[in-house]
Amino acid sequence: MFTIGVVSFPLLLDRDVGAVEAVLTSYRAVRKNPIMMAAWGLIVAGGLFVGSLPFLLGLCVVMPVLGHTSWHLYRKVVEPASRPRPEPPGRPESDRRRYAAQFPASLVAGDKRQ
Numbered sequence: 001m002f003t004i005g006v007v008s009f010p011l012l013l014d015r016d017v018g019a020v021e022a023v024l025t026s027y028r029a030v031r032k033n034p035i036m037m038a039a040w041g042l043i044v045a046g047g048l049f050v051g052s053l054p055f056l057l058g059l060c061v062v063m064p065v066l067g068h069t070s071w072h073l074y075r076k077v078v079e080p081a082s083r084p085r086p087e088p089p090g091r092p093e094s095d096r097r098r099y100a101a102q103f104p105a106s107l108v109a110g111d112k113r114q
Contacts, residue, residue, distance in 0.1 A: 002041045003030045010074035015081060029077045040073060 007026035011017060017025075030037045044066055051062030 002037075002044075003027055006030060006037060006040070006070070007074055007077060010071055011078060014074070025078065033077070044070075 004023045004026050007029045008019070008022035011022045011025055012019070047062045047066055048059070051058035
């Protein structure tokens, strides 16, 4: 499960790809970096174990940290997109799609409508 999920979930959030392509990319990444991915899997398992000890309250800290570091791992392992995603023509600026990967930035950037 770790092999198919380590890169595929962030990839599905970041790019417009199908599930099969995301799983194959995750498999290739683990096959290319087996020792680092095994170490990351042990770090995740250890973090979840330690976070679950104090009546599962530690997971409130561990889960966001693991999510953030997993995103950075994905960005290091997978090459950036060769070109940005084009927006479909005819959509007004205020009706543009927002992707999950833009979520924190969209809160800070504010509304650009005048």
